[in-house]
Amino acid sequence: MANRLRLPQTGDYDPGMMWEVAESMIEAGFFRDLGYLPDLDAPDGKVWIGDFVQLDEPPANYLLPVVPLRVFMDQPVSVQLYAARLALIMFLLVSIWRYYAG
Numbered sequence: 185m186a187n188r189l190r191l192p193q194t195g196d197y198d199p200g201m202m203w204e205v206a207e208s209m210i211e212a213g214f215f216r217d218l219g220y221l222p223d224l225d226a227p228d229g230k231v232w233i234g235d236f237v238q239l240d241e242p243p244a245n246y247l248l249p250v251v252p253l254r255v256f257m258d259q260p261v262s263v264q265l266y267a268a269r270l271a272l273i274m275f276l277l278v279s280i281w282r283y284y285a286g
Contacts, residue, residue: 186254199229210222252264
């Protein structure tokens with residue numbers, strides 16, 4: 185969403201982002217016990233990190249982190265992840281506050 189400025193569609197694929205995510209996951213030890221490592225040198229440029237489709241998620245799940253992702257677009261994907269999570273946590277806290285504030 186942050187890169188295309190529209191909701192994700194079936195078939196959307198960003199090879200650069202997928203490569204960065206795969207590299208970050210490897211560095212963080214995500215695949216350590218899975219017996220698998222993504223091929224960062226895949227000949228077609230498509231780095232497979234799993235079949236996790238989230239297109240059925242509510243649009244707000246994609247819209248809320250767009251601003252921090254755009255701000256941190258030139259940062260490593262791990263920094264972008266923390267920025268997006270922070271935005272979603274802030275939204276959660278505002279939602280809880282609004283609920284209890286009446």
